[in-house]
Amino acid sequence: MWKLTRPDNQHDKLVRDNLLDLEDHRLVRIETVREDQRQVWVLTKRGHGEARKLLEPKGIRVSALREEKYDPVTGELLGAGYDDHSAAVTTTAAELHRAGIGHRLGFQTEIGHRFADGYVQRADLVVRAPEAGVSVLLLEIDRRSEDAHDLVTKLRRYWEWGRLLPRDADKRTVDLVRSRPGAIEDVEHEQRLWRRVYPPTGREGLVPLAFVFADTTEAKVANTVAVLEEAGRRFWAPRRYETYYREAITAKDYSQAVPVVFTTLEQLTEHGADAAVWRRLGRADEQTLTDALDNPDGDALYRRQYARAEAEDERRRAAEREAQRPVCKRCGRKFTDQRWEETTARTAWKAGDLSVCGPCHADDVARKEAAAEAARLQAATPPELEHGGQEPGKLRGLFRRRG
Structure with a gap:
Protein backbone atom coordinates (compact mmCIF):
# COMPACT_ATOMS: atom_id res chain seq x y z
CA MET A 1 0.00 0.00 0.00
CA TRP A 2 2.89 2.34 0.70
CA LYS A 3 4.23 1.79 -2.83
CA LEU A 4 0.79 2.31 -4.30
CA THR A 5 -0.40 5.30 -2.28
CA ARG A 6 2.89 7.17 -1.88
CA PRO A 7 5.15 5.92 -4.70
CA ASP A 8 7.43 8.97 -4.65
CA ASN A 9 7.85 9.06 -0.87
CA GLN A 10 11.18 7.57 0.18
CA HIS A 11 10.23 7.56 3.84
CA ASP A 12 7.46 5.28 5.06
CA LYS A 13 7.20 6.58 8.64
CA LEU A 14 3.65 7.86 8.16
CA VAL A 15 2.54 4.53 6.72
CA ARG A 16 4.29 2.61 9.50
CA ASP A 17 2.64 4.70 12.18
CA ASN A 18 -0.76 4.01 10.67
CA LEU A 19 -0.02 0.30 10.41
CA LEU A 20 1.05 0.18 14.03
CA ASP A 21 -2.21 1.84 14.97
CA LEU A 22 -4.16 -0.71 12.92
CA GLU A 23 -2.14 -3.47 14.57
CA ASP A 24 -3.20 -2.23 17.99
CA HIS A 25 -6.79 -2.72 16.86
CA ARG A 26 -5.94 -6.22 15.54
CA LEU A 27 -6.77 -5.26 11.97
CA VAL A 28 -3.37 -5.97 10.41
CA ARG A 29 -0.37 -8.16 11.16
CA ILE A 30 3.21 -8.60 9.98
CA GLU A 31 3.45 -11.59 7.70
CA THR A 32 7.12 -11.56 6.82
CA VAL A 33 10.26 -9.45 6.68
CA ARG A 34 12.04 -9.15 3.35
CA GLU A 35 15.76 -9.28 2.77
CA ASP A 36 15.91 -5.48 2.71
CA GLN A 37 14.37 -5.55 6.20
CA ARG A 38 11.09 -4.09 5.03
CA GLN A 39 8.11 -5.57 6.81
CA VAL A 40 5.19 -6.98 4.84
CA TRP A 41 1.83 -6.34 6.46
CA VAL A 42 -1.45 -8.12 5.69
CA LEU A 43 -5.01 -7.91 6.93
CA THR A 44 -6.12 -10.07 9.80
CA LYS A 45 -9.44 -11.91 9.63
CA ARG A 46 -11.05 -9.05 11.53
CA GLY A 47 -9.38 -6.45 9.33
CA HIS A 48 -10.45 -8.33 6.21
CA GLY A 49 -14.05 -8.21 7.38
CA GLU A 50 -13.83 -4.48 8.10
CA ALA A 51 -12.29 -3.86 4.67
CA ARG A 52 -15.12 -5.74 2.98
CA LYS A 53 -17.72 -3.66 4.81
CA LEU A 54 -15.94 -0.50 3.72
CA LEU A 55 -15.09 -1.30 0.12
CA GLU A 56 -17.50 -3.84 -1.32
CA PRO A 57 -20.58 -1.56 -1.10
CA LYS A 58 -18.60 0.78 -3.36
CA GLY A 59 -18.04 -1.99 -5.88
CA ILE A 60 -14.42 -2.56 -4.87
CA ARG A 61 -13.50 -6.20 -4.56
CA VAL A 62 -11.25 -7.27 -1.66
CA SER A 63 -8.58 -9.90 -2.24
CA ALA A 64 -8.72 -13.25 -0.46
CA LEU A 65 -7.82 -13.42 3.21
CA ARG A 66 -4.28 -14.59 3.92
CA GLU A 67 -4.89 -16.88 6.85
CA GLU A 68 -2.38 -17.50 9.61
CA LYS A 69 -1.08 -21.05 9.56
CA TYR A 70 1.26 -22.46 12.20
CA ASP A 71 3.57 -25.45 12.22
CA PRO A 72 1.85 -28.11 14.38
CA VAL A 73 5.17 -29.10 15.93
CA THR A 74 7.15 -25.89 16.37
CA GLY A 75 4.21 -23.51 16.47
CA GLU A 76 5.98 -21.19 14.03
CA LEU A 77 3.96 -19.08 11.61
CA LEU A 78 3.76 -20.70 8.19
CA GLY A 79 2.66 -19.49 4.80
CA ALA A 80 4.61 -16.26 4.71
CA GLY A 81 3.79 -16.27 1.04
CA TYR A 82 4.44 -12.65 0.17
CA ASP A 83 7.43 -13.24 -2.05
CA ARG A 325 -24.22 0.99 -74.43
CA PRO A 326 -25.81 0.46 -77.89
CA VAL A 327 -25.57 3.14 -80.61
CA CYS A 328 -28.45 3.95 -82.95
CA LYS A 329 -27.86 2.49 -86.44
CA ARG A 330 -29.83 5.32 -87.96
CA CYS A 331 -28.70 8.55 -86.29
CA GLY A 332 -25.62 7.43 -84.34
CA ARG A 333 -26.89 8.56 -80.93
CA LYS A 334 -26.37 6.39 -77.84
CA PHE A 335 -29.34 4.70 -76.31
CA THR A 336 -30.79 6.17 -73.15
CA ASP A 337 -31.11 3.85 -70.13
CA GLN A 338 -34.85 3.66 -70.73
CA ARG A 339 -34.47 2.71 -74.42
CA TRP A 340 -31.70 0.24 -73.56
CA GLU A 341 -33.93 -1.42 -71.03
CA GLU A 342 -36.82 -1.53 -73.52
CA THR A 343 -34.70 -3.34 -76.09
CA THR A 344 -33.32 -5.91 -73.61
CA ALA A 345 -36.40 -6.63 -71.48
CA ARG A 346 -38.65 -9.64 -71.91
CA THR A 347 -41.10 -7.38 -73.72
CA ALA A 348 -38.50 -6.35 -76.31
CA TRP A 349 -40.88 -7.59 -79.05
CA LYS A 350 -42.93 -4.47 -78.32
CA ALA A 351 -39.95 -2.15 -78.74
CA GLY A 352 -39.98 -2.05 -82.52
CA ASP A 353 -36.66 -1.85 -84.37
CA LEU A 354 -34.13 -2.82 -81.67
CA SER A 355 -31.29 -1.14 -83.56
CA VAL A 356 -32.64 2.41 -83.28
CA CYS A 357 -32.64 4.83 -80.35
CA GLY A 358 -35.64 6.24 -78.52
CA PRO A 359 -36.22 9.37 -80.70
CA CYS A 360 -35.87 7.37 -83.92
CA HIS A 361 -38.20 4.75 -82.55
CA ALA A 362 -40.65 7.54 -81.65
CA ASP A 363 -40.43 8.81 -85.25
CA ASP A 364 -41.16 5.28 -86.50
CA VAL A 365 -44.16 5.07 -84.19
CA ALA A 366 -45.39 8.51 -85.30
CA ARG A 367 -45.12 7.56 -89.00
CA LYS A 368 -46.95 4.31 -88.42
CA GLU A 369 -49.68 6.08 -86.49
CA ALA A 370 -50.02 8.75 -89.23
CA ALA A 371 -50.24 6.12 -91.92
CA ALA A 372 -52.77 4.16 -89.90
CA GLU A 373 -54.91 7.29 -89.41
CA ALA A 374 -54.80 8.10 -93.11
CA ALA A 375 -55.84 4.54 -93.95
CA ARG A 376 -58.71 4.75 -91.47
CA LEU A 377 -60.01 8.00 -92.96
CA GLN A 378 -59.73 6.63 -96.48
CA ALA A 379 -61.66 3.55 -95.53
CA ALA A 380 -64.42 5.66 -93.96
CA THR A 381 -64.92 7.94 -97.13
CA PRO A 382 -67.40 6.68 -99.95
CA PRO A 383 -65.84 6.21 -103.37
CA GLU A 384 -68.10 8.85 -105.15
CA LEU A 385 -67.14 11.59 -102.69
CA GLU A 386 -63.58 10.60 -102.96
CA HIS A 387 -63.72 11.48 -106.75
CA GLY A 388 -65.73 14.71 -106.37
CA GLY A 389 -69.23 13.36 -107.45
CA GLN A 390 -72.62 13.87 -105.81
CA GLU A 391 -75.00 11.41 -104.36
CA PRO A 392 -77.25 9.90 -107.15
CA GLY A 393 -80.48 10.11 -105.15
CA LYS A 394 -80.24 13.85 -104.66
CA LEU A 395 -79.83 14.57 -108.38
CA ARG A 396 -82.90 12.58 -109.38
CA GLY A 397 -85.06 14.34 -106.83
CA LEU A 398 -84.03 17.71 -108.15
CA PHE A 399 -85.04 16.85 -111.71
CA ARG A 400 -88.48 15.57 -110.59
CA ARG A 401 -89.40 18.81 -108.81
CA ARG A 402 -88.60 20.85 -111.94
CA GLY A 403 -90.97 18.87 -114.16
Whole structure:
Protein backbone atom coordinates (compact mmCIF):
# COMPACT_ATOMS: atom_id res chain seq x y z
CA MET A 1 0.00 0.00 0.00
CA TRP A 2 2.89 2.34 0.70
CA LYS A 3 4.23 1.79 -2.83
CA LEU A 4 0.79 2.31 -4.30
CA THR A 5 -0.40 5.30 -2.28
CA ARG A 6 2.89 7.17 -1.88
CA PRO A 7 5.15 5.92 -4.70
CA ASP A 8 7.43 8.97 -4.65
CA ASN A 9 7.85 9.06 -0.87
CA GLN A 10 11.18 7.57 0.18
CA HIS A 11 10.23 7.56 3.84
CA ASP A 12 7.46 5.28 5.06
CA LYS A 13 7.20 6.58 8.64
CA LEU A 14 3.65 7.86 8.16
CA VAL A 15 2.54 4.53 6.72
CA ARG A 16 4.29 2.61 9.50
CA ASP A 17 2.64 4.70 12.18
CA ASN A 18 -0.76 4.01 10.67
CA LEU A 19 -0.02 0.30 10.41
CA LEU A 20 1.05 0.18 14.03
CA ASP A 21 -2.21 1.84 14.97
CA LEU A 22 -4.16 -0.71 12.92
CA GLU A 23 -2.14 -3.47 14.57
CA ASP A 24 -3.20 -2.23 17.99
CA HIS A 25 -6.79 -2.72 16.86
CA ARG A 26 -5.94 -6.22 15.54
CA LEU A 27 -6.77 -5.26 11.97
CA VAL A 28 -3.37 -5.97 10.41
CA ARG A 29 -0.37 -8.16 11.16
CA ILE A 30 3.21 -8.60 9.98
CA GLU A 31 3.45 -11.59 7.70
CA THR A 32 7.12 -11.56 6.82
CA VAL A 33 10.26 -9.45 6.68
CA ARG A 34 12.04 -9.15 3.35
CA GLU A 35 15.76 -9.28 2.77
CA ASP A 36 15.91 -5.48 2.71
CA GLN A 37 14.37 -5.55 6.20
CA ARG A 38 11.09 -4.09 5.03
CA GLN A 39 8.11 -5.57 6.81
CA VAL A 40 5.19 -6.98 4.84
CA TRP A 41 1.83 -6.34 6.46
CA VAL A 42 -1.45 -8.12 5.69
CA LEU A 43 -5.01 -7.91 6.93
CA THR A 44 -6.12 -10.07 9.80
CA LYS A 45 -9.44 -11.91 9.63
CA ARG A 46 -11.05 -9.05 11.53
CA GLY A 47 -9.38 -6.45 9.33
CA HIS A 48 -10.45 -8.33 6.21
CA GLY A 49 -14.05 -8.21 7.38
CA GLU A 50 -13.83 -4.48 8.10
CA ALA A 51 -12.29 -3.86 4.67
CA ARG A 52 -15.12 -5.74 2.98
CA LYS A 53 -17.72 -3.66 4.81
CA LEU A 54 -15.94 -0.50 3.72
CA LEU A 55 -15.09 -1.30 0.12
CA GLU A 56 -17.50 -3.84 -1.32
CA PRO A 57 -20.58 -1.56 -1.10
CA LYS A 58 -18.60 0.78 -3.36
CA GLY A 59 -18.04 -1.99 -5.88
CA ILE A 60 -14.42 -2.56 -4.87
CA ARG A 61 -13.50 -6.20 -4.56
CA VAL A 62 -11.25 -7.27 -1.66
CA SER A 63 -8.58 -9.90 -2.24
CA ALA A 64 -8.72 -13.25 -0.46
CA LEU A 65 -7.82 -13.42 3.21
CA ARG A 66 -4.28 -14.59 3.92
CA GLU A 67 -4.89 -16.88 6.85
CA GLU A 68 -2.38 -17.50 9.61
CA LYS A 69 -1.08 -21.05 9.56
CA TYR A 70 1.26 -22.46 12.20
CA ASP A 71 3.57 -25.45 12.22
CA PRO A 72 1.85 -28.11 14.38
CA VAL A 73 5.17 -29.10 15.93
CA THR A 74 7.15 -25.89 16.37
CA GLY A 75 4.21 -23.51 16.47
CA GLU A 76 5.98 -21.19 14.03
CA LEU A 77 3.96 -19.08 11.61
CA LEU A 78 3.76 -20.70 8.19
CA GLY A 79 2.66 -19.49 4.80
CA ALA A 80 4.61 -16.26 4.71
CA GLY A 81 3.79 -16.27 1.04
CA TYR A 82 4.44 -12.65 0.17
CA ASP A 83 7.43 -13.24 -2.05
CA ASP A 84 9.32 -11.31 -4.69
CA HIS A 85 6.59 -12.04 -7.20
CA SER A 86 3.99 -10.33 -5.01
CA ALA A 87 6.36 -7.42 -4.54
CA ALA A 88 6.73 -7.13 -8.32
CA VAL A 89 2.93 -7.10 -8.73
CA THR A 90 2.60 -4.32 -6.15
CA THR A 91 5.42 -2.33 -7.72
CA THR A 92 3.82 -2.68 -11.17
CA ALA A 93 0.55 -1.30 -9.81
CA ALA A 94 2.44 1.54 -8.14
CA GLU A 95 4.24 2.47 -11.37
CA LEU A 96 0.99 2.45 -13.33
CA HIS A 97 -0.66 4.65 -10.72
CA ARG A 98 2.32 7.00 -10.59
CA ALA A 99 1.96 7.49 -14.35
CA GLY A 100 -1.73 8.29 -14.02
CA ILE A 101 -2.89 4.92 -15.32
CA GLY A 102 -5.47 3.76 -12.83
CA HIS A 103 -6.89 5.09 -9.58
CA ARG A 104 -5.42 3.53 -6.45
CA LEU A 105 -8.75 1.81 -5.84
CA GLY A 106 -8.94 0.67 -9.45
CA PHE A 107 -6.44 -2.16 -9.03
CA GLN A 108 -7.31 -5.75 -8.20
CA THR A 109 -5.03 -8.72 -7.70
CA GLU A 110 -5.55 -12.43 -8.23
CA ILE A 111 -8.77 -12.00 -10.18
CA GLY A 112 -10.20 -15.33 -11.29
CA HIS A 113 -11.60 -16.12 -14.72
CA ARG A 114 -13.65 -19.30 -14.43
CA PHE A 115 -14.20 -21.87 -17.18
CA ALA A 116 -17.08 -24.30 -17.62
CA ASP A 117 -14.96 -27.19 -16.34
CA GLY A 118 -14.27 -25.32 -13.10
CA TYR A 119 -10.72 -24.25 -13.92
CA VAL A 120 -9.88 -20.71 -12.83
CA GLN A 121 -7.27 -18.61 -14.63
CA ARG A 122 -6.13 -15.90 -12.21
CA ALA A 123 -4.70 -12.62 -13.41
CA ASP A 124 -1.89 -11.23 -11.26
CA LEU A 125 -3.27 -7.72 -11.64
CA VAL A 126 -6.27 -6.05 -13.22
CA VAL A 127 -6.36 -2.30 -13.77
CA ARG A 128 -9.25 -0.16 -14.93
CA ALA A 129 -8.18 3.27 -16.09
CA PRO A 130 -10.78 4.68 -18.51
CA GLU A 131 -9.55 8.22 -17.86
CA ALA A 132 -6.16 7.15 -19.25
CA GLY A 133 -7.64 5.44 -22.30
CA VAL A 134 -7.38 1.95 -20.81
CA SER A 135 -10.82 0.68 -19.83
CA VAL A 136 -9.38 -2.59 -18.58
CA LEU A 137 -6.02 -4.35 -18.72
CA LEU A 138 -5.06 -7.79 -17.42
CA LEU A 139 -1.45 -8.11 -16.30
CA GLU A 140 0.75 -11.15 -15.78
CA ILE A 141 3.94 -10.43 -13.86
CA ASP A 142 6.72 -12.87 -14.70
CA ARG A 143 10.06 -13.04 -12.92
CA ARG A 144 11.08 -15.76 -15.38
CA SER A 145 9.89 -18.35 -12.94
CA GLU A 146 7.62 -19.75 -15.65
CA ASP A 147 8.55 -21.38 -18.92
CA ALA A 148 7.69 -19.36 -22.02
CA HIS A 149 5.25 -22.05 -23.15
CA ASP A 150 3.43 -21.69 -19.82
CA LEU A 151 2.82 -18.06 -20.76
CA VAL A 152 1.48 -19.21 -24.12
CA THR A 153 -0.92 -21.46 -22.23
CA LYS A 154 -2.09 -18.50 -20.15
CA LEU A 155 -2.61 -16.48 -23.31
CA ARG A 156 -4.64 -19.32 -24.80
CA ARG A 157 -6.84 -19.51 -21.72
CA TYR A 158 -7.58 -15.79 -21.76
CA TRP A 159 -8.46 -16.13 -25.45
CA GLU A 160 -10.76 -19.09 -24.72
CA TRP A 161 -12.36 -17.26 -21.79
CA GLY A 162 -13.13 -14.33 -24.10
CA ARG A 163 -15.08 -16.72 -26.34
CA LEU A 164 -17.38 -18.08 -23.62
CA LEU A 165 -21.09 -17.39 -23.39
CA PRO A 166 -22.81 -16.49 -20.13
CA ARG A 167 -24.90 -19.19 -18.49
CA ASP A 168 -28.13 -17.41 -19.31
CA ALA A 169 -27.37 -17.01 -23.01
CA ASP A 170 -30.43 -17.50 -25.20
CA LYS A 171 -30.98 -20.94 -26.69
CA ARG A 172 -30.55 -19.83 -30.30
CA THR A 173 -27.11 -18.43 -29.55
CA VAL A 174 -26.08 -21.54 -27.61
CA ASP A 175 -27.26 -23.81 -30.43
CA LEU A 176 -25.39 -21.69 -32.96
CA VAL A 177 -22.12 -21.97 -31.04
CA ARG A 178 -22.56 -25.71 -30.62
CA SER A 179 -23.42 -26.20 -34.27
CA ARG A 180 -19.93 -25.76 -35.67
CA PRO A 181 -16.38 -24.84 -34.65
CA GLY A 182 -15.72 -21.12 -34.72
CA ALA A 183 -19.40 -20.17 -34.63
CA ILE A 184 -18.74 -18.05 -31.53
CA GLU A 185 -17.07 -15.55 -33.86
CA ASP A 186 -20.49 -14.77 -35.30
CA VAL A 187 -21.72 -13.81 -31.81
CA GLU A 188 -21.21 -10.15 -30.90
CA HIS A 189 -18.96 -9.37 -27.94
CA GLU A 190 -21.89 -7.78 -26.14
CA GLN A 191 -23.46 -11.23 -25.85
CA ARG A 192 -20.36 -12.94 -24.46
CA LEU A 193 -19.40 -13.63 -20.87
CA TRP A 194 -16.46 -11.22 -20.73
CA ARG A 195 -18.74 -8.23 -21.29
CA ARG A 196 -20.60 -9.17 -18.10
CA VAL A 197 -17.32 -8.85 -16.19
CA TYR A 198 -15.46 -6.00 -17.87
CA PRO A 199 -16.49 -2.80 -19.67
CA PRO A 200 -16.03 -2.40 -23.44
CA THR A 201 -12.40 -1.77 -24.30
CA GLY A 202 -13.11 0.87 -26.92
CA ARG A 203 -11.00 -1.12 -29.37
CA GLU A 204 -11.42 -4.25 -31.46
CA GLY A 205 -10.77 -7.62 -29.92
CA LEU A 206 -10.93 -9.23 -26.50
CA VAL A 207 -9.68 -7.98 -23.14
CA PRO A 208 -6.07 -6.78 -23.57
CA LEU A 209 -3.28 -8.64 -21.79
CA ALA A 210 0.11 -7.32 -20.65
CA PHE A 211 3.18 -9.30 -19.64
CA VAL A 212 5.53 -7.46 -17.32
CA PHE A 213 8.93 -9.16 -16.96
CA ALA A 214 10.93 -8.50 -13.81
CA ASP A 215 14.43 -9.36 -12.54
CA THR A 216 15.54 -10.83 -15.85
CA THR A 217 17.78 -10.11 -18.82
CA GLU A 218 17.03 -8.65 -22.23
CA ALA A 219 18.05 -11.95 -23.86
CA LYS A 220 15.56 -13.93 -21.78
CA VAL A 221 12.80 -11.46 -22.50
CA ALA A 222 13.57 -11.64 -26.22
CA ASN A 223 13.48 -15.44 -26.18
CA THR A 224 10.19 -15.48 -24.28
CA VAL A 225 8.61 -12.96 -26.64
CA ALA A 226 9.76 -14.98 -29.65
CA VAL A 227 7.95 -18.03 -28.26
CA LEU A 228 4.82 -15.99 -27.51
CA GLU A 229 4.77 -14.55 -31.01
CA GLU A 230 5.25 -17.89 -32.73
CA ALA A 231 3.40 -20.40 -30.55
CA GLY A 232 0.66 -17.97 -29.54
CA ARG A 233 0.01 -16.47 -32.97
CA ARG A 234 -3.47 -17.90 -33.24
CA PHE A 235 -4.52 -16.03 -30.10
CA TRP A 236 -2.98 -12.57 -30.59
CA ALA A 237 -2.57 -12.14 -34.34
CA PRO A 238 -5.16 -10.33 -36.50
CA ARG A 239 -6.60 -11.89 -39.62
CA ARG A 240 -7.28 -10.71 -43.13
CA TYR A 241 -10.75 -9.39 -43.74
CA GLU A 242 -12.97 -11.69 -45.78
CA THR A 243 -14.14 -9.30 -48.46
CA TYR A 244 -14.81 -9.10 -52.20
CA TYR A 245 -12.21 -6.32 -52.44
CA ARG A 246 -9.42 -8.48 -51.02
CA GLU A 247 -6.59 -6.92 -53.04
CA ALA A 248 -7.62 -3.38 -52.12
CA ILE A 249 -7.86 -4.08 -48.36
CA THR A 250 -4.64 -4.06 -46.34
CA ALA A 251 -6.42 -3.48 -43.01
CA LYS A 252 -6.46 -6.32 -40.49
CA ASP A 253 -9.28 -7.86 -38.53
CA TYR A 254 -8.52 -7.76 -34.78
CA SER A 255 -12.05 -8.65 -33.66
CA GLN A 256 -11.22 -12.14 -32.36
CA ALA A 257 -7.69 -11.48 -31.07
CA VAL A 258 -6.29 -10.78 -27.63
CA PRO A 259 -4.21 -7.56 -27.79
CA VAL A 260 -0.92 -8.50 -26.09
CA VAL A 261 1.68 -5.96 -24.96
CA PHE A 262 4.77 -6.41 -22.84
CA THR A 263 7.44 -4.45 -21.01
CA THR A 264 9.81 -4.89 -18.07
CA LEU A 265 9.46 -3.66 -14.53
CA GLU A 266 12.86 -2.03 -14.85
CA GLN A 267 11.63 0.07 -17.79
CA LEU A 268 8.50 1.07 -15.89
CA THR A 269 10.58 2.13 -12.90
CA GLU A 270 13.17 4.01 -14.94
CA HIS A 271 11.01 5.72 -17.58
CA GLY A 272 7.46 5.55 -16.22
CA ALA A 273 4.47 3.53 -17.37
CA ASP A 274 3.28 6.42 -19.54
CA ALA A 275 6.48 6.41 -21.61
CA ALA A 276 7.15 4.49 -24.81
CA VAL A 277 8.15 1.30 -23.00
CA TRP A 278 5.42 -1.06 -24.24
CA ARG A 279 5.68 -3.29 -27.28
CA ARG A 280 2.78 -5.05 -28.96
CA LEU A 281 3.26 -8.61 -30.16
CA GLY A 282 3.73 -8.47 -33.91
CA ARG A 283 5.24 -4.98 -33.87
CA ALA A 284 8.86 -3.91 -33.82
CA ASP A 285 8.88 -0.61 -31.94
CA GLU A 286 8.09 0.38 -28.38
CA GLN A 287 5.11 2.69 -27.87
CA THR A 288 3.06 4.25 -25.13
CA LEU A 289 0.47 1.92 -23.66
CA THR A 290 -2.50 3.45 -25.47
CA ASP A 291 -0.64 3.55 -28.80
CA ALA A 292 0.38 -0.07 -28.36
CA LEU A 293 -3.23 -1.07 -27.69
CA ASP A 294 -4.62 0.95 -30.60
CA ASN A 295 -5.10 -0.63 -34.03
CA PRO A 296 -4.29 1.99 -36.69
CA ASP A 297 -4.42 -0.76 -39.30
CA GLY A 298 -7.68 -2.17 -37.96
CA ASP A 299 -11.39 -1.48 -38.30
CA ALA A 300 -11.19 2.27 -38.98
CA LEU A 301 -8.72 1.74 -41.84
CA TYR A 302 -10.88 -1.11 -43.15
CA ARG A 303 -13.94 1.13 -43.38
CA ARG A 304 -11.98 3.79 -45.27
CA GLN A 305 -10.40 1.28 -47.65
CA TYR A 306 -13.68 -0.52 -48.23
CA ALA A 307 -15.46 2.75 -49.06
CA ARG A 308 -12.71 3.67 -51.54
CA ALA A 309 -12.71 0.20 -53.09
CA GLU A 310 -16.50 0.20 -53.40
CA ALA A 311 -16.50 3.64 -55.04
CA GLU A 312 -13.76 2.58 -57.45
CA ASP A 313 -15.65 -0.60 -58.27
CA GLU A 314 -18.79 1.39 -58.99
CA ARG A 315 -16.82 3.69 -61.33
CA ARG A 316 -15.31 0.69 -63.09
CA ARG A 317 -18.66 -1.03 -63.52
CA ALA A 318 -20.21 2.22 -64.75
CA ALA A 319 -17.43 2.61 -67.32
CA GLU A 320 -17.83 -0.98 -68.50
CA ARG A 321 -21.58 -0.54 -68.83
CA GLU A 322 -21.12 2.72 -70.75
CA ALA A 323 -18.74 0.97 -73.13
CA GLN A 324 -21.46 -1.59 -73.89
CA ARG A 325 -24.22 0.99 -74.43
CA PRO A 326 -25.81 0.46 -77.89
CA VAL A 327 -25.57 3.14 -80.61
CA CYS A 328 -28.45 3.95 -82.95
CA LYS A 329 -27.86 2.49 -86.44
CA ARG A 330 -29.83 5.32 -87.96
CA CYS A 331 -28.70 8.55 -86.29
CA GLY A 332 -25.62 7.43 -84.34
CA ARG A 333 -26.89 8.56 -80.93
CA LYS A 334 -26.37 6.39 -77.84
CA PHE A 335 -29.34 4.70 -76.31
CA THR A 336 -30.79 6.17 -73.15
CA ASP A 337 -31.11 3.85 -70.13
CA GLN A 338 -34.85 3.66 -70.73
CA ARG A 339 -34.47 2.71 -74.42
CA TRP A 340 -31.70 0.24 -73.56
CA GLU A 341 -33.93 -1.42 -71.03
CA GLU A 342 -36.82 -1.53 -73.52
CA THR A 343 -34.70 -3.34 -76.09
CA THR A 344 -33.32 -5.91 -73.61
CA ALA A 345 -36.40 -6.63 -71.48
CA ARG A 346 -38.65 -9.64 -71.91
CA THR A 347 -41.10 -7.38 -73.72
CA ALA A 348 -38.50 -6.35 -76.31
CA TRP A 349 -40.88 -7.59 -79.05
CA LYS A 350 -42.93 -4.47 -78.32
CA ALA A 351 -39.95 -2.15 -78.74
CA GLY A 352 -39.98 -2.05 -82.52
CA ASP A 353 -36.66 -1.85 -84.37
CA LEU A 354 -34.13 -2.82 -81.67
CA SER A 355 -31.29 -1.14 -83.56
CA VAL A 356 -32.64 2.41 -83.28
CA CYS A 357 -32.64 4.83 -80.35
CA GLY A 358 -35.64 6.24 -78.52
CA PRO A 359 -36.22 9.37 -80.70
CA CYS A 360 -35.87 7.37 -83.92
CA HIS A 361 -38.20 4.75 -82.55
CA ALA A 362 -40.65 7.54 -81.65
CA ASP A 363 -40.43 8.81 -85.25
CA ASP A 364 -41.16 5.28 -86.50
CA VAL A 365 -44.16 5.07 -84.19
CA ALA A 366 -45.39 8.51 -85.30
CA ARG A 367 -45.12 7.56 -89.00
CA LYS A 368 -46.95 4.31 -88.42
CA GLU A 369 -49.68 6.08 -86.49
CA ALA A 370 -50.02 8.75 -89.23
CA ALA A 371 -50.24 6.12 -91.92
CA ALA A 372 -52.77 4.16 -89.90
CA GLU A 373 -54.91 7.29 -89.41
CA ALA A 374 -54.80 8.10 -93.11
CA ALA A 375 -55.84 4.54 -93.95
CA ARG A 376 -58.71 4.75 -91.47
CA LEU A 377 -60.01 8.00 -92.96
CA GLN A 378 -59.73 6.63 -96.48
CA ALA A 379 -61.66 3.55 -95.53
CA ALA A 380 -64.42 5.66 -93.96
CA THR A 381 -64.92 7.94 -97.13
CA PRO A 382 -67.40 6.68 -99.95
CA PRO A 383 -65.84 6.21 -103.37
CA GLU A 384 -68.10 8.85 -105.15
CA LEU A 385 -67.14 11.59 -102.69
CA GLU A 386 -63.58 10.60 -102.96
CA HIS A 387 -63.72 11.48 -106.75
CA GLY A 388 -65.73 14.71 -106.37
CA GLY A 389 -69.23 13.36 -107.45
CA GLN A 390 -72.62 13.87 -105.81
CA GLU A 391 -75.00 11.41 -104.36
CA PRO A 392 -77.25 9.90 -107.15
CA GLY A 393 -80.48 10.11 -105.15
CA LYS A 394 -80.24 13.85 -104.66
CA LEU A 395 -79.83 14.57 -108.38
CA ARG A 396 -82.90 12.58 -109.38
CA GLY A 397 -85.06 14.34 -106.83
CA LEU A 398 -84.03 17.71 -108.15
CA PHE A 399 -85.04 16.85 -111.71
CA ARG A 400 -88.48 15.57 -110.59
CA ARG A 401 -89.40 18.81 -108.81
CA ARG A 402 -88.60 20.85 -111.94
CA GLY A 403 -90.97 18.87 -114.16
